[in-house]
Amino acid sequence: MYTKLALLIDGEWIEETNAGSEIVLNPATEQPLGTLPHAGKAELDRALAAASRAFEGWKRTSAYERGQILRRAADLMRERVEHIATVLTLEEGKTLAEAKGEIAAAAEFFDWFAEEGRRTYGRVIPARLPDMRQTVTQEPVGPVACFTPWNFPAVTPARKIAPALAAGCTCIIKPAEETPGTTLEIARALTDAGLPKGVLNVVFGVPADVSEYLIRSPVIRKISFTGSTPVGRHLARLAGETLTLATMELGGHAPVIVAKDADVQRAAELSMAIKLRNTGQVCTSPTRFFVEHSVYEEYIEHARVFVEKQVVGDGLQKGTTVGPVANTRRVAAMDNLISDALSHSARLVVGGERLKATGLMYKPTILADMPDQARAMSEEPFGPLALIQPVDDVEQGIARANALPYGLAGYAFTRSAAIANRIAGELEVGVIGINQMVVTIPETPFGGIGDSGWGREGGIEGLEAYTVRKYVGHLHV
Known part of the structure; x- marks a missing residue:
């Protein structure tokens, strides 16, 4: 009923490492479900190298082709909803009906961004000179690192992975170690849909160690975090040290x-x-x-x-x-x-x-x-x-x-x-x-203010969060 736990790095499923492991528990029975391998420095370096290398090809892949892969992954998630929802309920605890609803919602995020990725429009700015052409385009920001909590192990990763991939970014995601199986099933759907090796990498480990190592890497150009306000403040400080872009979806009341x-x-x-x-x-x-x-x-x-x-x-x-x-x-x-x-x-x-x-x-x-x-x-x-x-x-x-x-x-x-x-x-x-x-x-922006963070996920704003704008002023001579 549960799933095989592993890391996904450069297209390879890694079930054992030298960095240790931990037991995943079922909250309804408090019994073990499986053993989750941790990523150490070697695995994280390999994931960073894979994301960096894959970015060069993925950013040049047309938005149409990227969208086809995301839509196929969404279809596979819907086809596998019974299994993935069971995995989700086993590791997180919510009712099976809620789990099925969450898988359907996660698939919708992939559908939405598959289409929205084709609309990363630029603009032409009227020039002051007759032979001048001024354009603005959107380009993928680069490899991103995402960190997600245990309470929505399908929707929250989908809300980050889908826009990142649609924009042309590669992604390293560290889901919660308490609910790893659901995100791994999403990764399997993407792999089976034809996602190239290294475009998505999934790692687990000691949260503070993994997040700090990834954020400090010059490979990572943006982070997206969902979790508590205290942890968000810490990660924002780390991102600030390297001037890494950040989206923070933090606590509420x-x-x-x-x-x-x-x-x-x-x-x-x-x-x-x-x-x-x-x-x-x-x-x-x-x-x-x-x-x-x-x-x-x-x-x-x-x-x-x-x-x-x-x-x-x-x-x-x-x-x-x-x-x-x-x-x-x-x-x-x-x-x-x-x-x-x-x-x-x-x-x-x-x-x-x-x-x-x-x-x-x-x-x-x-x-x-x-x-x-x-x-x-x-x-x-x-x-x-x-x-x-x-x-x-x-x-x-x-x-x-x-x-x-x-x-x-x-x-x-x-x-x-x-x-x-x-x-x-x-x-x-x-x-x-x-x-x-x-x-x-999927089609509306989501995010908070104050201690609830900054930035938006979902909607056109969710895609723009993974792009940078480039201005080109071209004088014909």
Whole structure:
């Protein structure tokens, strides 16, 4: 059911190295799935050399031909969805239905950028002289290094690999060591689709060592990182030392504003459904809920009823709607944040503890009457935890939503166009969902501000992130 773990370097699958290895665990059973080889200096040097050499040919490959390979890879991912989704659920924990949806979404990123790569347009600038021609073109930035987390092991790598390859860049990716199999299956699809050797290389190892070695290499001309804000700050400093371009998609602590004119039941049920997607382990997960007083208790009751209907269990089991958290770190974080909130007089509505069952199962939890002093109001829970506060009006909700340095996603529910426009204009985030909660698809830009990072993935902006512009002024003599 699982997959064979290996490094992919210059077209070769490497199952053993002298740099050590680690065990990959199933969070639903806490049992081993396989042994993952690590890359040492020798393997990283080989990956860098392969990416550098392959870049010379790949950048000259037409955008049309590059797109054909990406589309074939997307088709293969869809053909293999049952297997890849099973691998994803085994190593990450989310339900099989969510895993299948993620594989489909990852394939869409390859489809989108396969086509968008053919539209890396330049422009002609009117010249001041009659015999002068001024043009601007986009060219691939060069070999890139990408670093992705464990919570979306298909979509997040796809959002980086697809635009990089479509733009004509080569790529070295270091996925999370806790969820390596899914990215390896994507790499297999690309290899089987005809991707030349060295264009994509997949490595694993000690994260700090691998990232620093790759970023300091003169071969790497851009990095793209998705992960925590502290790690992002560190990698940004390293990139700054070598003036390497960087895209940083970092942490969030997404607010939800519920106005008194909203459809309260729909708002509660939809926001809780999205809250529990991937067991709350999503950077855009709605976490801080600011609800106007007049509908506050009604909202809490609808949310409680919805959450109590959820079935927590192994993501491969039929009927499971919420899987385990991905690792013991998340269990400890949930315990600590909930305990701290209760010590500050928060009200426990539902959940609040780990299930007494096999695996890393945690009860979906709602805390109401949340005080600002509670750590969970300023620290991203990254788990199945919803924090609800009453507010006097939308203005106060906006103020509280903007109180943190994070600025990734935000949400709002209202029937008023005036309130919706005000929230859209004043909420300090990179993406906003109003009366709906889908804030990232392949054709739209995704990214944050402040402590949530910089740069955008997806949309035309996602492709441009892997290109540089060149101006040519040609005087005919």
